[in-house]
Amino acid sequence: MSLDDIRPIFKAKFNSNVDFLLKTKEQMEEEESRALQSINETQVQKAAKRRKLNEEVEDLKRHLEIVPDEDDDVYTEATPLARKPQPQPQPQAQQQATGFPMSLFQEALDACVVLTRRVEHLEYD
Incomplete structure (x- = not known):
């Protein structure tokens, strides 16, 4: 390996180390608390999260369907997930x-x- 091959790898590792050293105490505590929460999650909570994500995926799939056209072309028909209410004139x-x-x-x-x-x-x- 030449120096040119190693330089990008070294830069990436060096930059990640510098970023780690520059983190504030608050950021470190926040990351630790998130890690502890994910470790302490019960199997029921994890299953509920997975179920919720699966429901969201199914909902998104319903809103975005690929429908074959008469000309054997394929186009996408998207329906909005939410609509902004139109102000009613007085x-x-x-x-x-x-x-x-x-x-x-x-x-x-x-x-x-x-x-x-x-x-x-x-x-x-």
């Missing part, structure tokens, strides 16, 4: 601000949604 405040009844805005919005869906349908056909 009808009276908007009516006062614009002078138009809210039902008129809703009808226009519904018409836009219908037209958008029709255009999307035409694009895929």
Whole structure:
């Protein structure tokens, strides 16, 4: 082995030693407490953790399915795990601000949604 082969290995070990020496007392205590907690876990707690992780994996698999397309291509269909609630506009405040009844805005919005869906349908056909 030449010096050039050994240098990266030495650097990695040296850097890990320096990082260890520079750790604060709080960081050391935190790592020790985490290690003790994992050692002191009972079999029941470990099984519960594994079961919870398996449930999360299954849940994620349901939200991300690979579905074959008609053209033998494969695409991924993802559904969001959580949705951010949309703020609901205050009808009276908007009516006062614009002078138009809210039902008129809703009808226009519904018409836009219908037209958008029709255009999307035409694009895929």
